Amino acid sequence: MRMKILSLFAAVLLVSACETAPDTSANQTGTGGAQTSSIRPGSQEDLAVNVGDRVFFGYDQYNLSPEARGTLDRQAQWLQQYRNVTVTVEGHADERGTREYNLALGERRANSVKNYLVARGVGANRVKTISYGKERPAVVGSGEAAWAQNRRGVTVVD
Structure with a gap:
């Protein structure tokens, strides 16, 4: 009988040792337990996660x-x-076409993004552009799935 009680007690201890209490200290504000993020406001990560940092284009398109x-x-x-943030818009193209053609297409894509942001009230002095053409693919591969991901404009926080 004594052995059964000790075994039962050991089993209870083992199970209770495996249970972990929820972490209530991380990522919470002091009011109501609302969750906040560890992402720094105004950062590249904030832009990418909460807003979206890239747009995609059709084949041979910059509209x-x-x-x-x-x-x-x-x-x-x-x-x-975040009025103190400046950005660079990167223009990219897929692997098809010459290097020179894709650099020009990437530039048109980056300028298309910049012009849209400026038209929406962002100061032109806060937005730079650069074209990488086909030199920095997001996805390596030959095929429409890869090409579609590489035809993009990416907004990068400086």
């Missing part, structure tokens, strides 16, 4: 799709909130 304009509207609002 903005409705989805791209939606993302850029959110970027413009974010940039209005």
Whole structure:
């Protein structure tokens, strides 16, 4: 009988040792337990996670799709909130075409993004552009799935 009680007691101790209490100290504010993020406001990570830092283009295109304009509207609002932030818009292309052609296309894409942000009230002096053409693919590979991810404009916090 004594052995059964000791075994039961050991089992209870073992189970209770495995249970972990929820961590209530991390990522909470002092009021109501609302969760906050460890992402620094106004940072590249804040832009990428909470707003979206890239827009995509069609083949041989630099005009903005409705989805791209939606993302850029959110970027413009974010940039209005963080008026001390400056950004560089990177223009990218897929692997098809010559290096020179893709650099020019990337430049048109970056300028398209910049012009849209400026039209939404972001100071032109806060937005630089650069073209990488096909030199910095986001996805390596030959095929529409990879190419679609590489035809992009990326807003990068300086």
